[in-house]
Amino acid sequence: MEGEAGERVHLTLLRRHLGSCLAVFLFAACAALAAPPPAAAAPGVSDIRAWTNEIYTRVAIDTGDEVSWKANTLRADPARNLPPRIFIDIRGAGIRDDILRKPVEVRNGLLRQVRAGRFDRDTVRVVIDLERESAYRVFALPDPFRIIVDIDGEGEIPAIAALPDDAAPPGPAAAEASPADASSPPAPPPVSTAPGKHRVRVMIDPGHGGKDPGAIGPTGLKEKDVVLAIARKVREKLSLSGDFDVRMTRDEDVFIPLEERTAMANKARADIFVSLHINASRNRKAEGFSTYVLSRGASNREDLELAARENGVPVGKLQGVKFIIDDMFTAARKNESLRLAKTVNDAVVRNVSARYQGAHSLGLKQAPFYVLVGARMTAVLVESSFISNVREESRMRDPSCIDGIADGVAEAVRYYGRNRILAHRDH
Numbered sequence: 001m002e003g004e005a006g007e008r009v010h011l012t013l014l015r016r017h018l019g020s021c022l023a024v025f026l027f028a029a030c031a032a033l034a035a036p037p038p039a040a041a042a043p044g045v046s047d048i049r050a051w052t053n054e055i056y057t058r059v060a061i062d063t064g065d066e067v068s069w070k071a072n073t074l075r076a077d078p079a080r081n082l083p084p085r086i087f088i089d090i091r092g093a094g095i096r097d098d099i100l101r102k103p104v105e106v107r108n109g110l111l112r113q114v115r116a117g118r119f120d121r122d123t124v125r126v127v128i129d130l131e132r133e134s135a136y137r138v139f140a141l142p143d144p145f146r147i148i149v150d151i152d153g154e155g156e157i158p159a160i161a162a163l164p165d166d167a168a169p170p171g172p173a174a175a176e177a178s179p180a181d182a183s184s185p186p187a188p189p190p191v192s193t194a195p196g197k198h199r200v201r202v203m204i205d206p207g208h209g210g211k212d213p214g215a216i217g218p219t220g221l222k223e224k225d226v227v228l229a230i231a232r233k234v235r236e237k238l239s240l241s242g243d244f245d246v247r248m249t250r251d252e253d254v255f256i257p258l259e260e261r262t263a264m265a266n267k268a269r270a271d272i273f274v275s276l277h278i279n280a281s282r283n284r285k286a287e288g289f290s291t292y293v294l295s296r297g298a299s300n301r302e303d304l305e306l307a308a309r310e311n312g313v314p315v316g317k318l319q320g321v322k323f324i325i326d327d328m329f330t331a332a333r334k335n336e337s338l339r340l341a342k343t344v345n346d347a348v349v350r351n352v353s354a355r356y357q358g359a360h361s362l363g364l365k366q367a368p369f370y371v372l373v374g375a376r377m378t379a380v381l382v383e384s385s386f387i388s389n390v391r392e393e394s395r396m397r398d399p400s401c402i403d404g405i406a407d408g409v410a411e412a413v414r415y416y417g418r419n420r421i422l423a424h425r426d427h
């Protein structure tokens, strides 16, 4: 829990001033304690979280219940010694005094601090003091309601060169072509200053965790446990060659909000983000493997229901997710994400087929997954098998199946990373 929270910059200041009641509430949100949140008369700002580096910041403002809000900017005002600001006005909301008194200090070249105040009797204003004018985007996620601010200090999208269309899936022979030396993986190089010596940084995201088991199979197997096992195997396999710097959003059974997973990948400046999940369906015969990229909508009801379940919201709340298409990073990376998704799906199906008869490909798909929203890198979400299918659930209790899925993911990431990312960077 603390290991994961260490990625954040925020809570130390806040926590020191929290009453025990709110502290329990915050940990309940993070770590599945069963205590109910304290009753509140009106929705209020209960926490402000931030993840940041000098070119990227995500700020999350937690209100729990839905609130109406508006975002805007103010230019620097040198006469009053005020920097450029982004502010979010939240109507009809309260705020805890301790959050009012304690701004979240950042001071990293992009962001100065995040502070909150009462603008008028029923408006709370959250102000983000910037070090310099920056592009930003604001959207809200439901259940629990939180307002997300993504700030881009880079101004332009780091390009992947238009290489020839070389994403033919690697054959089995290509899979183990790398020399293995697991004993002393080199330290992560500073990616921006070592041309020709880059390693591809991969963020593997095992879905769910902690209080959120994900889908549960007929005999009780939990998605959160299967995807963590797959993720650890993928890390092990990718770490062998030294070409890949592999990180994980979680390496234990903890709950991490979806927006934090994306923020962790962005903050780490990952090149590739792979979110791992297991599908489920009311149709107990449904089976197979599919890999998704982010899109505004889904092509059919099943995919919409899947995205709603993975997002932890009712299907109705997935409507109107306009923010997705506005994101320039998502748009710029879409073709790359499609390319990686196809490579991953083909490789996973091939590797599982080598161990089991009849692994079934459902192919490349698109749906509005929150965990992919705002990702600044090539990003895919893998749905490996249906845990609701008795046969596929029993396969996933077999380490050989986990190994096959992990082999497929690792093989695809290796192939994609070498051909698309290292090839481009070394030029």
Ligand SMILES: [Zn+2]
Pocket (backbone or CB within 6 Å): 207, 208, 214, 215, 223, 276, 277, 278, 310
């Ligand atoms: Zn899932």
